Amino acid sequence: MTSSTDPAADKAASSAVTVGDQDTPPDKLDPRVLRIAGVVVIGAIMSILDMTVVSVAIPTFQEEFDVTYAIAAWSMTGYTLALATVIPLTGWAADRFGTKRLYLTALTLFVLGSVLCSFAWSAPSLIGFRILQGLGGGMLMPLGMTIMTRAAGPQRIGRVMAVLGVPMLLGPICGPILGGWLIEAASWHWIFLINVPIGIVAFTLAFIVLDRDAPVPSEKFDFLGMLLLSPGLALLLFGVSSMPEVGTVASARVLIPMVIGVILLASFVPHALRTEHPLIDLHLFRNRNLAAAVGTMILFAIAFFGAALLIPSYFLQVRGETTLAAGLLMAPQGLGAMITMPIAGRLVDKIGPGKIVLTGVSVIGVALAALTQVGATTPYPLLCSVLFVMGLGMGCTMMPTMTAALQTLTHAQVARGSTLMNIVNQTGGSIGTATMSVVLTNLLLKQEFAGPAIASQTDPSVAATLPPGAIDVGLEQAAEAFGHTFIVAVVLIVLTLIPASFLPRKKPAATGPEGEGAAVGAEVMH
Numbered sequence: 001m002t003s004s005t006d007p008a009a010d011k012a013a014s015s016a017v018t019v020g021d022q023d024t025p026p027d028k029l030d031p032r033v034l035r036i037a038g039v040v041v042i043g044a045i046m047s048i049l050d051m052t053v054v055s056v057a058i059p060t061f062q063e064e065f066d067v068t069y070a071i072a073a074w075s076m077t078g079y080t081l082a083l084a085t086v087i088p089l090t091g092w093a094a095d096r097f098g099t100k101r102l103y104l105t106a107l108t109l110f111v112l113g114s115v116l117c118s119f120a121w122s123a124p125s126l127i128g129f130r131i132l133q134g135l136g137g138g139m140l141m142p143l144g145m146t147i148m149t150r151a152a153g154p155q156r157i158g159r160v161m162a163v164l165g166v167p168m169l170l171g172p173i174c175g176p177i178l179g180g181w182l183i184e185a186a187s188w189h190w191i192f193l194i195n196v197p198i199g200i201v202a203f204t205l206a207f208i209v210l211d212r213d214a215p216v217p218s219e220k221f222d223f224l225g226m227l228l229l230s231p232g233l234a235l236l237l238f239g240v241s242s243m244p245e246v247g248t249v250a251s252a253r254v255l256i257p258m259v260i261g262v263i264l265l266a267s268f269v270p271h272a273l274r275t276e277h278p279l280i281d282l283h284l285f286r287n288r289n290l291a292a293a294v295g296t297m298i299l300f301a302i303a304f305f306g307a308a309l310l311i312p313s314y315f316l317q318v319r320g321e322t323t324l325a326a327g328l329l330m331a332p333q334g335l336g337a338m339i340t341m342p343i344a345g346r347l348v349d350k351i352g353p354g355k356i357v358l359t360g361v362s363v364i365g366v367a368l369a370a371l372t373q374v375g376a377t378t379p380y381p382l383l384c385s386v387l388f389v390m391g392l393g394m395g396c397t398m399m400p401t402m403t404a405a406l407q408t409l410t411h412a413q414v415a416r417g418s419t420l421m422n423i424v425n426q427t428g429g430s431i432g433t434a435t436m437s438v439v440l441t442n443l444l445l446k447q448e449f450a451g452p453a454i455a456s457q458t459d460p461s462v463a464a465t466l467p468p469g470a471i472d473v474g475l476e477q478a479a480e481a482f483g484h485t486f487i488v489a490v491v492l493i494v495l496t497l498i499p500a501s502f503l504p505r506k507k508p509a510a511t512g513p514e515g516e517g518a519a520v521g522a523e524v525m526h
Helices: 007-020 031-055 058-064 074-097 099-118 123-152 154-185 195-209 223-246 252-274 282-286 288-317 323-329 331-351 354-371 380-395 398-406 411-445 450-458 460-465 470-500
Strands: none
Touching (some): 031 074, 031 099, 058 074, 074 411, 099 123, 099 195, 123 154, 123 398, 123 411, 154 323, 154 331, 154 398, 223 252, 223 411, 252 282, 282 288, 288 354, 288 398, 288 470, 323 380, 331 398, 354 380, 354 398, 380 398, 398 411, 411 450, 411 470, 450 460
């Protein structure tokens, strides 16, 4: 190891060697790592919460700006596409400019976009500002994963990933509750303005707590890779996101962008394999653990996030609950995950992620199988129990899979690895929600009274146009459509067991800097 005249560098080197030393790994997360985790979680909560908060405001935007629901929904789609565009750049930018500098920039963009969204005067202006907001929000999660992984080292990744899983739980549960309350108590502007004080706190803490960026040699930026990967991913997700609106895959609006997106993404593969410093290093797939984690994550994200869309929709459309009530009924899922996630994080660091993920996926499969039998009058205690079980499984699956991907990467590979996993997660989630929406929509259309019965939940005048008993029949038909859609999720979650069976089932090795386990020590061993 070379000597250094920079005290900060010496301190970092010393810390890295300590963490990478197999004989003296810290058994618990030390105060420094916990402080860094706190900073990262605040930013992640702000980003993820914003996605679900805005989802309940789409009807408000429709009325406020006098546009169709499809146009108002672009406030969500534009944000998602911005995320897809910027996530591939995050790994390179983190290496080039440093994680702290980039994290502060991402927070600034996100808060600035939030303020501008609150002043939107039309639907196009809101969509444009949401895209700016998404450019910042898209970097927060992969950057947060990179910062926490580097701070904790390979021996403690499971526990820090469990901490980072908290915002992923809080977003879907608290978002609809917070959004509905803010719109009712104040106005739609406050679903964006609420980010300002949170963002200021996050920025201040990040500036104080995060380690100073160390200058590193600059890699040549992969411009061709950017022109292939970012537009390709955005076009693919645009086509996928259009599926629920048109109700079929066989539409020019869906097929054309999807085909162009796939062509661009396919063209990126040979380019990345022969380029010295590609935007996403596909040679990472030589790492067996990462390859298995990617396969597990894509199938899990499609199944789980697709099902996660169906459950609140069932409460809203079939049971006639308010957004606030639907959010509260989803709480058992978050409670279950909060119980198992920290336990799973500790176990992953001790016995590896393989057995934990297989258990979690199996538990989720059982819960989803129960939901295939859902009816129009299924007792709420039973549904809440099923959601609680699903949460238990989720706490053992998502972040342990992320851990499996990052646990054996070197320090230099962590930024690119976390970027890759976030791309997979975002793509899988978008495909899952779109697929389940299309399947459900088509099943509902085949039922004579399902559509009118659902409409009667929000418009009582519809009931007067239907024959006696039609609403009860229609709601049962609608529940049956939901149950059959859950079958798709069950099939996908069962398929997830295949790549999950290849995940490591033992504690990660803490080897030297050239070994796979030296995720932290490698930076200073040159």
